[in-house]
Amino acid sequence: MTQTTPYPSSSNAASARFLHTHPTYAGTAVLDDLRAGEYARLDATGQVYLDYTGGGLYAERQLREHLDLLSHNVYGNPHSHNPTSQAMTCLVDQARAYVLEFFNAPPGEYVAIFTQNASGALKLVGEAYPFGPGDHYLLTFDNHNSVNGIREFARQRGAQFTYLPVVGPELRIDPVSLDEYLGLAVPGAHNLFAFPAQSNFSGVQHPLEMIALAHARGWDVLVDAAAFAPTNRLDLARWLPDFVPLSFYKMFGYPTGMGCLLVCGRDNHHLLGAGGRPLSGAGRGGLRGRYGQLPQHPGRGNRPAPPGLDRAGHHPRAGDVPDGLAD
Numbered sequence: 600m601t602q603t604t605p606y607p608s609s610s611n612a613a614s615a616r617f618l619h620t621h622p623t624y625a626g627t628a629v630l631d632d633l634r635a636g637e638y639a640r641l642d643a644t645g646q647v648y649l650d651y652t653g654g655g656l657y658a659e660r661q662l663r664e665h666l667d668l669l670s671h672n673v674y675g676n677p678h679s680h681n682p683t684s685q686a687m688t689c690l691v692d693q694a695r696a697y698v699l700e701f702f703n704a705p706p707g708e709y710v711a712i713f714t715q716n717a718s719g720a721l722k723l724v725g726e727a728y729p730f731g732p733g734d735h736y737l738l739t740f741d742n743h744n745s746v747n748g749i750r751e752f753a754r755q756r757g758a759q760f761t762y763l764p765v766v767g768p769e770l771r772i773d774p775v776s777l778d779e780y781l782g783l784a785v786p787g788a789h790n791l792f793a794f795p796a797q798s799n800f801s802g803v804q805h806p807l808e809m810i811a812l813a814h815a816r817g818w819d820v821l822v823d824a825a826a827f828a829p830t831n832r833l834d835l836a837r838w839l840p841d842f843v844p845l846s847f848y849k850m851f852g853y854p855t856g857m858g859c860l861l862v863c864g865r866d867n868h869h870l871l872g873a874g875g876r877p878l879s880g881a882g883r884g885g886l887r888g889r890y891g892q893l894p895q896h897p898g899r900g901n902r903p904a905p906p907g908l909d910r911a912g913h914h915p916r917a918g919d920v921p922d923g924l925a926d
């Protein structure tokens with residue numbers, strides 16, 4: 600075993616005794632090496648970092664590779680035609696393709712829209728989802744505040760919303776209640792069901808089987824993967840959620856700054872315009888222009904184009920959330 604942490608001699612003796620009685624613990628030496636090589640700043644600053652909701656820390660190697668990339672290339676703003684801009688556009692396209700590959704998106708079925716964070720991705724859904732009178736927003740009680748915020752967009756446009764309770768002591772969803780609440784979908788209306796793959800409130804990982812159950816009952820499904828994705832792999836080809844907000848900075852270990860919205864299916868893609876803003880009229884360029892012919896949602900009916908969406912979606916009112924769930 601490689602002993603990388605300098606222990607005082609009494610600790611060394613205790614460590615040797617411990618290893619003698621628990622020999623498999625030697626296998627964790629790789630973690631000591633990782634800590635010493637990639638996260639030395641923890642010991643240098645005398646810190647212990649514990650994160651309950653899945654946000655990690657950046658490794659030294661990430662910083663080196665990022666610095667290397669910026670030091671050896673000339674990048675410009677990606678929205679132009681000059682070589683530096685084109686180089687950046689190419690890099691963004693590569694990153695987008697890799698994101699879809701990482702989450703095993705069926706080819707051509709999903710688009711990835713980069714945002715500042717998961718809350719930005721959720722706000723896009725709130726602004727763009729074609730809620731109107733007669734439509735329904737169903738959400739579990741243990742959602743993040745930003746998922747609760749979509750409720751305000753629904754309410755402003757005359758849609759109903761309903762909270763699906765979680766049941767103590769484990770704060771999970773009762774399957775009988777789930778069945779009952781999924782029955783609230785209004786046939787032919789826009790019904791959106793939102794739940795966290797892992798709740799930041801309770802840590803519970805809800806069964807992803809709920810996606811297919813909800814689809815079968817007429818719901819579009821938003822799976823909030825912000826807390827789930829840093830330590831679990833979400834397989835889009837298997838689960839086929841309609842909307843997936845993500846926090847890349849939690850996966851990469853940065854303090855903030857980058858997220859993503861994954862959107863499935865032609866009927867959802869054309870809800871969003873260029874840059875992920877809502878279209879002011881169906882059929883404008885937007886994502887369709889940028890990504891060419893967009894696919895139909897696999898295995899589901901293609902809805903008619905959504906009516907023109909207003910851009911009046913104000914930011915959800917802070918404080919108007921179930922008690923105790925604010926971030």
Ligand SMILES: Cc1ncc(COP(=O)(O)O)c(C=O)c1O
Nearest residue numbers: 716717718743795799825826846
């Ligand atoms: C489950 C969940 N959803 C959404 C968010 C919001 O993420 P962001 O800070 O990237 O906006 C968080 C943040 O902790 C979260 O844990």
